[in-house]
Amino acid sequence: MAKQYETVIGLEVHVELATKTKIFCSCSTSFGGAPNTHTCPVCTGMPGSLPVLNKQVVEYAIAIGLAANCEITRMCKFDRKNYFYPDNPQNYQISQLYLPIARNGYVEIETGDTKKKVRIHEMHMEEDAGKLVHDEWDDTSIVDYNRSGVPLVEIVSEPDMRSADEVLAYLEKLRLIIQYLGASDCKLQEGSMRADVNLSVREMGSGKLGTRTEMKNLNSFKAIARAIEGERQRQIELLEEGRAVVQETRRWDDNKEYSYAMRSKEDAQDYRYFPEPDLVPIVIDEAWIEKIKMMQPELRDEKLARYKKEYDIPEYDARIITESKRMADIFEKAAAICNNPKKVSNWLMVETLRLLKESGMEPEGIRFSPENLAKLVKLTDSGDINSSVAKQVFVKMFEENIDPESYVKEHGLSTVSDEGELLAVLEQVIADNPQAAADYKNGKEKALGALVGQTMKAMRGKADPGQVNRRLKELLG
Amino acid sequence: MANKISDETMEYVGILAKLRLSDEEKENAKSDMEKMLDYIDTLNELDTTGVEPMSHVFPVNNVFREDIVENGDGSEDTLANAPLKKEQGFKVPKTIG
Numbered sequence: 001m002a003k004q005y006e007t008v009i010g011l012e013v014h015v016e017l018a019t020k021t022k023i024f025c026s027c028s029t030s031f032g033g034a035p036n037t038h039t040c041p042v043c044t045g046m047p048g049s050l051p052v053l054n055k056q057v058v059e060y061a062i063a064i065g066l067a068a069n070c071e072i073t074r075m076c077k078f079d080r081k082n083y084f085y086p087d088n089p090q091n092y093q094i095s096q097l098y099l100p101i102a103r104n105g106y107v108e109i110e111t112g113d114t115k116k117k118v119r120i121h122e123m124h125m126e127e128d129a130g131k132l133v134h135d136e137w138d139d140t141s142i143v144d145y146n147r148s149g150v151p152l153v154e155i156v157s158e159p160d161m162r163s164a165d166e167v168l169a170y171l172e173k174l175r176l177i178i179q180y181l182g183a184s185d186c187k188l189q190e191g192s193m194r195a196d197v198n199l200s201v202r203e204m205g206s207g208k209l210g211t212r213t214e215m216k217n218l219n220s221f222k223a224i225a226r227a228i229e230g231e232r233q234r235q236i237e238l239l240e241e242g243r244a245v246v247q248e249t250r251r252w253d254d255n256k257e258y259s260y261a262m263r264s265k266e267d268a269q270d271y272r273y274f275p276e277p278d279l280v281p282i283v284i285d286e287a288w289i290e291k292i293k294m295m296q297p298e299l300r301d302e303k304l305a306r307y308k309k310e311y312d313i314p315e316y317d318a319r320i321i322t323e324s325k326r327m328a329d330i331f332e333k334a335a336a337i338c339n340n341p342k343k344v345s346n347w348l349m350v351e352t353l354r355l356l357k358e359s360g361m362e363p364e365g366i367r368f369s370p371e372n373l374a375k376l377v378k379l380t381d382s383g384d385i386n387s388s389v390a391k392q393v394f395v396k397m398f399e400e401n402i403d404p405e406s407y408v409k410e411h412g413l414s415t416v417s418d419e420g421e422l423l424a425v426l427e428q429v430i431a432d433n434p435q436a437a438a439d440y441k442n443g444k445e446k447a448l449g450a451l452v453g454q455t456m457k458a459m460r461g462k463a464d465p466g467q468v469n470r471r472l473k474e475l476l477g
Numbered sequence: 478m479a480n481k482i483s484d485e486t487m488e489y490v491g492i493l494a495k496l497r498l499s500d501e502e503k504e505n506a507k508s509d510m511e512k513m514l515d516y517i518d519t520l521n522e523l524d525t526t527g528v529e530p531m532s533h534v535f536p537v538n539n540v541f542r543e544d545i546v547e548n549g550d551g552s553e554d555t556l557a558n559a560p561l562k563k564e565q566g567f568k569v570p571k572t573i574g
């Protein structure tokens with residue numbers, strides 16, 4: 001029988017924090033500036049400049065640490081990690097090695113019906129590097145330091161994951177925690193969340209860890225899943241051939257679906273860490289931790305549990321809605337205003353998800369306000385507009401966050417309650433379609449549909465189809 | 478002076494520091510580094526059991542900034558001394574990780 005192998009995976013996840021300024025200087029962190037516009041002597045490593053720590057970075061890091069069940073290090077410090085590379089103007093990265101801000105945590109993940117804890121070894125604060133743009137034409141690279149000094153936390157897990165599914169569940173869990181805290185937008189594609197995968201394989205039942213490789217350059221959930229499968233296969237093939245796995249860093253090429261070695265252990269970096277002398281220690285007392293705990297918003301798991309109790313909506317819907325903080329906020333506010341959680345949930349689950357998918361948007365990018373969604377629900381509840389008009393108004397609201405009440409008024413979309421006008425139209429439609437009217441009278445039920453359609457068209461959708469149906473039957477009966 | 482630094486170590490340090498040294502420069506650097514190690518040996522004569530390693534001279538903690546943007550466009554100063562520039566960036570030999 002063929003040997004059975006087990007995959008052992010640990011993750012290093014970098015998350016860019018949502019601060020307005022960089023970690024050690026007052027330069028802006030906003031995206032899209034022309035190269036090197038968000039720079040100063042500190043974030044370009046000019047001699048004599050002095051870093052000063054952004055307090056918000058520490059508070060976000062504590063908040064994430066607490067939410068991931070970590071112990072917060074009461075006295076933590078920064079260290080210098082030395083390496084030479086053009087994206088790193090100081091020739092060292094300010095990071096934390098000896099006393100990281102948080103340690104010994106865990107998050108609970110769910111795959112299928114099984115729950116499991118993934119332990120977090122440590123989490124530290126550090127600065128991001130600059131960006132290199134390669135110019136194929138003249139064989140040079142252009143360096144932009146706008147990202148240099150943008151605050152990051154690096155979350156290092158224990159090797160507790162055994163499959164790509166578990167890895168994705170773990171990343172999803174971190175994303176939800178951090179997004180709910182408002183500490184980062186956690187977008188893999190845009191690089192505000194990055195995952196390096198440490199992977200080894202071993203024979204099933206073996207207690208010893210195999211030699212691991214580290215994979216970089218994974219910028220989507222799909223790429224991560226493919227890279228894990230590819231690397232697992234590669235390592236098993238090596239072992240089956242009686243060869244050894246080399247401990248090395250590999251770069252995943254998602255187009256070629258293949259990873260190649262970047263550097264091996266023989267020429268491994270030796271970072272010569274030492275304490276950062278320009279930054280004083282951070283002492284975190286009980287009072288500070290308590291204050292941050294108090295400000296901690298309700299996290300996803302708590303929200304899900306509360307939805308089950310408070311709202312009469314299916315668990316599946318509750319899960320989807322709480323998968324995005326923005327969606328959950330809209331749901332709760334709109335439900336509170338219009339007092340109809342079920343209808344609000346329907347709008348989110350059906351039309352919103354459909355339009356998001358169509359426009360390739362994330363739920364975090366939803367533009368319409370909960371107030372406007374509540375208004376739309378009220379307009380349909382009261383029968384002021386019918387469901388097809390409501391859908392039409394919703395699309396407009398999704399695109400431009402229009403106020404449904406004034407939109408309906410301005411465009412004359414409300415259902416006509418004026419029986420006289422409806423009656424006149426109905427009589428006209430019957431007169432114009434004598435064949436259909438005759439067919440219906442002779443027992444062809446289907447013929448009524450055509451007449452309803454004609455009426456709705458003549459009324460420009462403003463009539464209630466149910467009402468039109470009833471009135472037609474009366475007139476033809 | 479102790480003979481502590483081997484040729485291999487010199488080679489390795491050169492690689493880490495991305496420096497290409499001539500034989501003469503290597504010898505000089507080696508003797509400088511050995512002097513430093515001698516100094517460390519002198520320090521090591523002291524018994525430091527139970528003494529916390531010190532990273533800062535002043536007993537100051539928690540020096541923070543508020544998260545407020547104060548710096549404007551710094552590109553001109555940043556690029557002022559760039560040996561080579563292109564498209565408002567530093568131009569360097571092609572470098573790929």
Ligand SMILES: [Zn+2]
Pocket residue numbers: 022025026027038039040041042043044149548
């Ligand atoms: Zn700066």
Ligand SMILES: [Zn+2]
Pocket residue numbers: 014126154
């Ligand atoms: Zn890092």
